[in-house]
Amino acid sequence: MIQIDLNKKLQAAEGEMLLKLKIDIEKGEFVTLYGASGVGKTSTLRMISGLLNPDAGKIIVNDEVWFDQSKKINLTPQKRKVGYVFQDYALFPQMTVLENLQFAQTKKYGAKAITSLIELMELGQLQNRKPETLSGGQKQRVALARALVQQPEILLLDEPLAALDTTIRYKLQEYLKQIHSEFKLTTILISHDVSEIVKLADRVICLEDGKIINQGTPEHVFINQKLSGKFKFTGEVLKVSNEELISIVTVRIHTEVVKVVVQPEEAQNLDVGDKVLVVSKAFNPLLYKLRAR
Amino acid sequence: MNWEPLTLTFQLALVVTLILLLVATPVAFWLSHTKSRFKPIIETLVSMPLVLPPTVIGFYFLIAFSPNSGLGSWLNAVFGLKLVFSFTGLVIASVIYSLPFMVHPLQSGLSSISKSITEASYVMGKSKWQTLFKIQLPQIKPAILTGIVLSFAHTVGEFGVVLMIGGNIPGRTKVASIAIYDEVEALNYDAANYYSLILFAITFSILLVVYLVNGNLLKGIIK
Numbered sequence: 001m002i003q004i005d006l007n008k009k010l011q012a013a014e015g016e017m018l019l020k021l022k023i024d025i026e027k028g029e030f031v032t033l034y035g036a037s038g039v040g041k042t043s044t045l046r047m048i049s050g051l052l053n054p055d056a057g058k059i060i061v062n063d064e065v066w067f068d069q070s071k072k073i074n075l076t077p078q079k080r081k082v083g084y085v086f087q088d089y090a091l092f093p094q095m096t097v098l099e100n101l102q103f104a105q106t107k108k109y110g111a112k113a114i115t116s117l118i119e120l121m122e123l124g125q126l127q128n129r130k131p132e133t134l135s136g137g138q139k140q141r142v143a144l145a146r147a148l149v150q151q152p153e154i155l156l157l158d159e160p161l162a163a164l165d166t167t168i169r170y171k172l173q174e175y176l177k178q179i180h181s182e183f184k185l186t187t188i189l190i191s192h193d194v195s196e197i198v199k200l201a202d203r204v205i206c207l208e209d210g211k212i213i214n215q216g217t218p219e220h221v222f223i224n225q226k227l228s229g230k231f232k233f234t235g236e237v238l239k240v241s242n243e244e245l246i247s248i249v250t251v252r253i254h255t256e257v258v259k260v261v262v263q264p265e266e267a268q269n270l271d272v273g274d275k276v277l278v279v280s281k282a283f284n285p286l287l288y289k290l291r292a293r
Numbered sequence: 294m295n296w297e298p299l300t301l302t303f304q305l306a307l308v309v310t311l312i313l314l315l316v317a318t319p320v321a322f323w324l325s326h327t328k329s330r331f332k333p334i335i336e337t338l339v340s341m342p343l344v345l346p347p348t349v350i351g352f353y354f355l356i357a358f359s360p361n362s363g364l365g366s367w368l369n370a371v372f373g374l375k376l377v378f379s380f381t382g383l384v385i386a387s388v389i390y391s392l393p394f395m396v397h398p399l400q401s402g403l404s405s406i407s408k409s410i411t412e413a414s415y416v417m418g419k420s421k422w423q424t425l426f427k428i429q430l431p432q433i434k435p436a437i438l439t440g441i442v443l444s445f446a447h448t449v450g451e452f453g454v455v456l457m458i459g460g461n462i463p464g465r466t467k468v469a470s471i472a473i474y475d476e477v478e479a480l481n482y483d484a485a486n487y488y489s490l491i492l493f494a495i496t497f498s499i500l501l502v503v504y505l506v507n508g509n510l511l512k513g514i515i516k
Contacts, residue, residue: 051412077415084416090409094431103427104417150417 019210035207050077083147137168298472321399351457402436
C-alpha cells in the first residue's frame with residue numbers, strides 16, 4: 001500500500017500553482033496520471049522518487065516512511081526503491097546497453113536479474129551497442145530494463161512511449177503489461193493517450209491545475225459508463241471523404257484502420273486528428289480465433 | 294645554454310595542473326549544480342585572475358605570505374612553510390592564477406550533461422561521488438583535456454605573478470619567462486631567443502593538439 005499526500009507550490013506557465021494531491025495506491029496496481037501539460041504530473045513522479053522536495057505532506061510506501069514533513073523525514077532518491085523511466089530515456093551514452101544495466105546492479109540484485117531482463121526485453125542482440133546507435137523503441141526497452149534491475153517497489157514512467165510511432169508503441173505496451181504482472185510491480189504511468197490508458201491501467205487519475213478532478217477505471221472515466229457488451233473503441237480520424245449521399249470516415253483504432261459510414265451532417269464536424277469513439281450497436285459481434293495461446 | 298629555467302617551468306606547470314585537477318573538479322561540480330545565492334560571488338572570484346593584472350595578484354600574495362604578516366608568520370610557525378620566494382609559494386600562487394582555466398571548461402562540460410542522466414544515476418542508488426566519477430566525468434573528456442592543456446599552457450606563460458612572489462632565484466623560482474626578461478636586460482639576445490623559441494614551439498604544439506582533438510580530427514588516435 002502506498003499513501004501519497006503532497007503539497008507543493010510549483011512555477012507553472014501561468015504563474016504559481018498549488019499542487020495538492022492525496023492518492024492511495026494498492027500494491028500491484030497500475031495507475032495512470034492523465035492531464036494536460038503543466039498540471040503537475042511529472043512533478044508528482046519527481047516527488048515520489050525524491051528528486052523534488054514537497055513543501056508538506058507524506059509519502060509512505062509499504063509501511064516505510066519515505067517522506068514526512070512533520071517528522072522531518074526525507075529519504076534521498078538513493079534510498080527510495082523506485083525505478084524511473086525518464087521521458088528522454090536518460091541512458092548513459094558512454095556505456096553499452098549491457099553496461100547501462102550493470103551500472104544499476106547492486107550486491108543484492110546480481111547478474112542473474114540482468115540476464116533474465118535481457119531475455120525478457122529481447123535485448124540480446126543489442127547488448128554490446130552504444131545508446132546512440134539504437135532506435136527510439138530500442139532505447140526505451142533498455143531504459144525500462146535498466147529501471148527494473150534493482151527490483152523497485154514502484155515503477156515510475158514519465159510518458160515513456162510518447163515519442164514512438166504507433167506500431168512500436170503498441171509492442172511496448174505489451175512489454176509494459178507483461179513486466180507489470182510478471183514482476184508484481186506497482187506502476188505509475190504518465191500518459192496522454194486514451195487508448196494506451198484503457199489498455200494498461202487499472203485506474204486513471206485526471207489532474208487539472210494540481211488537483212485531482214476525476215478518477216476511476218479508464219472505462220468509467222473516459223466512456224463514463226460501466227462496461228457493456230457494446231463495441232466501443234477510441235480512435236483517431238485519419239480522413240473524411242464526402243460521397244454523394246453519405247460520408248466515409250477513416251479511423252485508426254490502435255494499429256487497425258477502419259472505415260465508418262456516417263451522415264454528411266455528422267461528418268461536417270469531424271476533422272482529421274479528432275479523437276472519436278467508435279460504437280457499434282444492434283448486432284452481435286462474431287469472434288474468430290486467430291491464434292491459440 | 295642553461296636548461297634549468299625550462300625544466301623548472303615545466304615542473305611548475307605539471308604540479309600546478311595536477312593540483313588544479315583535484316581542486317577545480319569539486320568547485321566546478323558545485324558551481325554546475327548549486328542554486329545557492331553565493332554562486333555569483335564564487336564565480337566572480339574564480340574568474341578574477343582572467344581580468345586582474347597578474348602583478349596585483351602577485352602583490353597581494355607577497356603581502357599575505359610575507360613572514361611579517363599574520364598569515365605568513367603563522368604558516369612559518371605551524372608548518373615551517375616559507376611561501377615567499379620559494380617553489381611552494383610559486384605553486385600556490387599559480388594554482389590561484391590558473392584556476393579559471395580549469396574550472397570554466399569543467400563547469401560548462403558538467404552543465405551540458407542532461408539533468409535526467411544524473412538523476413537516473415541517483416535513483417539507481419548511486420552517490421554523488423559515484424555519479425561524478427562513473428557517469429559525469431567520463432562524459433566530458435574533451436572538456437577535461439581542454440582544462441588540463443589550458444592551465445598547463447597558462448602556467449608556462451605566466452610572468453607577473455611569478456616575478457612578484459617568486460623573485461628571481463636560479464634553480465628555485467627562476468622560470469623561463471623570467472629568464473628571458475633577465476637575458477634581455479643583460480643584452481644576451483641569443484639566449485633570450487633560444488628560450489623564447491622553445492616556449493613558442495611548445496605552447497603552439499600544445500594548443501594545436503587541443504584544437505585538433507576537440508575538432509575530432511584526431512578521433513582515431515585518442516579515444
